[in-house]
Amino acid sequence: MSNLSQDAMQQLFSDARTHSHWQPRSIEDSLLQALYEQAKWGPTSMNCQPMRLVFVKSPEAKEKLKQALAPGNVDKTMNAPVTVIVATDMTFYEGMPRLFPANANARDMFANNTALAEATALRNATLQGGYLILAARALGLDCGPMSGFNADLVNDLFFAGTAIKANFLINLGYGLSDKVYPRGPRYDFDEVCTIT
Numbered sequence: 708m709s710n711l712s713q714d715a716m717q718q719l720f721s722d723a724r725t726h727s728h729w730q731p732r733s734i735e736d737s738l739l740q741a742l743y744e745q746a747k748w749g750p751t752s753m754n755c756q757p758m759r760l761v762f763v764k765s766p767e768a769k770e771k772l773k774q775a776l777a778p779g780n781v782d783k784t785m786n787a788p789v790t791v792i793v794a795t796d797m798t799f800y801e802g803m804p805r806l807f808p809a810n811a812n813a814r815d816m817f818a819n820n821t822a823l824a825e826a827t828a829l830r831n832a833t834l835q836g837g838y839l840i841l842a843a844r845a846l847g848l849d850c851g852p853m854s855g856f857n858a859d860l861v862n863d864l865f866f867a868g869t870a871i872k873a874n875f876l877i878n879l880g881y882g883l884s885d886k887v888y889p890r891g892p893r894y895d896f897d898e899v900c901t902i903t
């Protein structure tokens with residue numbers, strides 16, 4: 708493997724910002740499919756892939772989601788061309804025989820241990836949501852992740868009768884770069900890292 712170009716690194720990391728204001732430009736369904744096709748390759752423990760996605764795009768679906776948003780997240784979400792609900796399938800282990808055939812015990816290992824299943828589901832679906840943000844940036848999209856919403860209500864509205872639970876939301880679109888807040892500082896290496 709070789710390093711990405713400096714431009715590519717900047718697009719993924721140091722130049723990428725969290726966006727709240729959007730150009731009036733839609734996102735084709737084919738781009739949402741391309742987004743998942745990249746994000747799906749990020750690693751998960753035992754290849755368990757617990758992330759489930761709902762791309763909220765239609766005006767009807769946006770109105771449904773609106774009820775669950777924290778007040779400060781309403782305008783940015785209603786103006787974004789797409790909001791994706793990054794969710795977690797708490798019964799992800801039912802897919803293990805297909806996803807991790809090397810271990811015939813994989814399904815039962817989680818099915819018989821609720822604490823392990825919950826921790827694994829949350830850890831890996833959240834990781835997959837992070838991969839999704841980076842994949843979106845790689846494809847030229849801007850992101851606005853959000854945890855300010857009523858998860859129980861989103862679960863009732865979008866996932867009733869299932870074991871799928873909302874994790875966080877991401878607004879997707881083409882941001883207005885002149886409207887972003889001043890960049891918040893990041894910790895330096897020595898403040899938060901050790902090499903032992």
Ligand SMILES: Cc1cc2nc3c(=O)[nH]c(=O)nc-3n(C[C@H](O)[C@H](O)[C@H](O)COP(=O)(O)O)c2cc1C
Pocket residue numbers: 723724725726779780851852853854855856875887890891
């Ligand atoms: C998981 C997550 C949840 C967030 N929730 C909200 C939110 O509910 N509302 C909001 O305005 N910003 C939210 N943010 C945005 C963060 O404040 C923002 O990403 C952070 O300050 C870094 O900004 P930057 O990418 O422009 O440097 C969230 C970000 C993440 C990753």
